[in-house]
Amino acid sequence: MSLSQTEENYLKAIYSLAYANSNKVSTTLISAELNTKASSVTDMIQKLADKDLVHYKKYQGVSLTEIGRKIAVEIVRKHRLWEVFLVNKLNYNWDEVHELAEQLEHIKSETLIDKLEAFLEFPTHDPHGDQIPDKNGNIEHHKNMMLSTLEIGESCVVIGIKDSSDPFLKFLDKLQIQLGSIIKVVSKEPFDNSMLVETATGSISISHQISKNLFVKKL
Amino acid sequence: MSLSQTEENYLKAIYSLAYANSNKVSTTLISAELNTKASSVTDMIQKLADKDLVHYKKYQGVSLTEIGRKIAVEIVRKHRLWEVFLVNKLNYNWDEVHELAEQLEHIKSETLIDKLEAFLEFPTHDPHGDQIPDKNGNIEHHKNMMLSTLEIGESCVVIGIKDSSDPFLKFLDKLQIQLGSIIKVVSKEPFDNSMLVETATGSISISHQISKNLFVKKL
DNA sequence: TTTTATTTTTAGACAAGTCTAAAAATTTTA
DNA sequence: TAAAATTTTTAGACTTGTCTAAAAATAAAA
Ligand SMILES: [Mn+2]
Ligand SMILES: [Mn+2]
Ligand SMILES: [Mn+2]
Ligand SMILES: [Mn+2]
Numbered sequence: 030m031s032l033s034q035t036e037e038n039y040l041k042a043i044y045s046l047a048y049a050n051s052n053k054v055s056t057t058l059i060s061a062e063l064n065t066k067a068s069s070v071t072d073m074i075q076k077l078a079d080k081d082l083v084h085y086k087k088y089q090g091v092s093l094t095e096i097g098r099k100i101a102v103e104i105v106r107k108h109r110l111w112e113v114f115l116v117n118k119l120n121y122n123w124d125e126v127h128e129l130a131e132q133l134e135h136i137k138s139e140t141l142i143d144k145l146e147a148f149l150e151f152p153t154h155d156p157h158g159d160q161i162p163d164k165n166g167n168i169e170h171h172k173n174m175m176l177s178t179l180e181i182g183e184s185c186v187v188i189g190i191k192d193s194s195d196p197f198l199k200f201l202d203k204l205q206i207q208l209g210s211i212i213k214v215v216s217k218e219p220f221d222n223s224m225l226v227e228t229a230t231g232s233i234s235i236s237h238q239i240s241k242n243l244f245v246k247k248l
Numbered sequence: 249m250s251l252s253q254t255e256e257n258y259l260k261a262i263y264s265l266a267y268a269n270s271n272k273v274s275t276t277l278i279s280a281e282l283n284t285k286a287s288s289v290t291d292m293i294q295k296l297a298d299k300d301l302v303h304y305k306k307y308q309g310v311s312l313t314e315i316g317r318k319i320a321v322e323i324v325r326k327h328r329l330w331e332v333f334l335v336n337k338l339n340y341n342w343d344e345v346h347e348l349a350e351q352l353e354h355i356k357s358e359t360l361i362d363k364l365e366a367f368l369e370f371p372t373h374d375p376h377g378d379q380i381p382d383k384n385g386n387i388e389h390h391k392n393m394m395l396s397t398l399e400i401g402e403s404c405v406v407i408g409i410k411d412s413s414d415p416f417l418k419f420l421d422k423l424q425i426q427l428g429s430i431i432k433v434v435s436k437e438p439f440d441n442s443m444l445v446e447t448a449t450g451s452i453s454i455s456h457q458i459s460k461n462l463f464v465k466k467l
Numbered sequence: 468t469t470t471t472a473t474t475t476t477t478a479g480a481c482a483a484g485t486c487t488a489a490a491a492a493t494t495t496t497a
Numbered sequence: 498t499a500a501a502a503t504t505t506t507t508a509g510a511c512t513t514g515t516c517t518a519a520a521a522a523t524a525a526a527a
Contacts, residue, residue, distance in 0.1 A: 033513080033514090035513080035514065055474080055475090056474075056475055056476085057473095057474065057475085065514090065515075065516090066515080066516065066517085067474075067475065067476085068475085068476070068477080068515090068516075068517080068518095069514070069515055069516070070475095071475065071476055071477085072476095072477095072513095072514075072515085073514080073515095075476095076513090076514095087475080087476070087522085088474080088475060088476080088521090088522060088523065118367055119360070119363040119364060119367055120363065121359075121363070129355070129357055129360060132355050132356065132357075133355060136348070136351050136352060137351065138348055138351075140340075141338070141348060144338040144339065144340070145338060148337055148338055252483080252484090254483080254484065274504080274505090275504075275505055275506085276503095276504065276505085284484090284485070284486090285485075285486065285487080286504075286505065286506085287485085287486075287487080287488095287505085287506070287507080288484070288485055288486070289505095290505065290506055290507085291483095291484075291485080291506095291507095292484080292485095294506095295483090295484095306492085306505080306506075307491090307492055307493065307504080307505060307506080
């Protein structure tokens with residue numbers, strides 16, 4: 030049973046939405062994620078339900094079946110490994126690789142992705158700090174601490190980003206913040222929740238919008 | 249104007265058929281190449297003619313326009329560069345890469361293929377000895393000498409293969425003949441056009457079917 | 468607890484790419 | 498050069514994925 034690119038994109042969208050929200054995903058959420066209309070989503074949902082890739086009861090939202098989840102994680106794995114290839118081997122910047130990986134993740138092969146993984150020397154995280162699932166579909170996500178939750182005086186290292194959209198990545202580049210950057214909280218402004226932080230390149234002010242999208246590990 | 253994978257495959261098919269035959273390509277030839285029906289080909293031909301990618305007069309066969317040819321060569325370039333990547337970097341065998349390259353050649357990006365080319369250190373030929381077009385679409389094909397045309401006593405080096413189908417590649421592997429192999433013609437059998445040749449690994453008999461599919465350069 | 472607003476599903480349509488069956492044109496053969 | 502065979506094109510239909518407009522169900526407000 031080979032899936033179309035479109036079907037794979039739906040599964041992936043449901044997977045990431047279910048993770049961000051809480052398991053049951055609504056028609057409108059999916060349509061927003063995939064830039065389609067709700068009616069198109071309903072059509073596809075029914076097709077995926079027929080193939081036992083999602084659990085679906087009319088008007089009740091949708092969730093992935095075990096096999097549906099497995100396929101979704103496989104696509105995430107492919108996406109992230111291709112991103113590593115593009116950044117580490119082809120010298121792309123981390124803000125340039127997403128659209129390309131969107132295409133490459135759909136290449137069909139039994140062997141390709143494992144060979145690619147070996148060639149990349151078994152990376153554990155993609156260029157945005159997201160964990161790469163192993164070939165059995167296992168993945169633990171435990172990047173739960175945000176920079177915004179740190180107290181004054183605490184230091185941390187940046188280990189991931191929540192919003193990996195282009196503009197955000199470009200902005201981080203401008204601030205010279207990358208994965209591995211060390212940040213110390215100097216002060217916090219209760220009014221707008223911004224914070225003054227100390228980085229390797231100096232002292233900068235960071236808005237709440239930024240600090241709540243940076244995963245960090247306390248030092 | 250972005251083309252679908254299907255449209256790209258038609259252009260590529262017309263390109264290689266026009267080269268093998270003589271410019272004007274028939275509906276049935278294309279349908280055989282792409283495993284479709286002649287009626288489907290006619291439909292697509294008309295679409296491509298509307299887009300000025302092919303010259304087409306009803307019942308008169310089809311040929312590529314300048315822009316159509318340029319696109320076809322670009323796809324050939326991508327196909328061959330991806331094949332080099334798969335063989336040189338991911339350790340695939342030369343008989344395993346064609347289907348994968350059929351998919352990868354359709355990845356859309358302004359920059360990807362040039363970066364890939366640089367990463368591969370600007371290879372000039374793919375794993376089957378076929379020349380890789382440059383980024384301006386230039387390609388000279390001058391691999392016109394077949395092993396079958398050599399005289400007794402002459403030596404040559406294998407520089408390409410005409411039929412790069414799986415079975416043929418596997419058979420060459422078994423004979424331990426690769427690109428770069430040196431072959432000396434010991435005798436020729438007029439009855440079936442087979443020849444006895446001397447290779448690095450010994451003396452073997454080669455059928456006409458084989459010798460007329462091996463491009464060689466005389467030593 | 469009704470009424471109203473919002474979300475979700477259905478109905479019907481369209482574009483892309485394919486197919487089969489039949490008609491039209493071309494090529495081959497006699 | 499006329500008849501037969503082959504190739505090519507058209508006509509009509511089907512699938513996938515999408516859309517708009519309208520109906521049905523659910524959620525929110527009064
Ligand atoms: Mn995708
Ligand atoms: Mn990523
Ligand atoms: Mn292809
Ligand atoms: Mn090749």
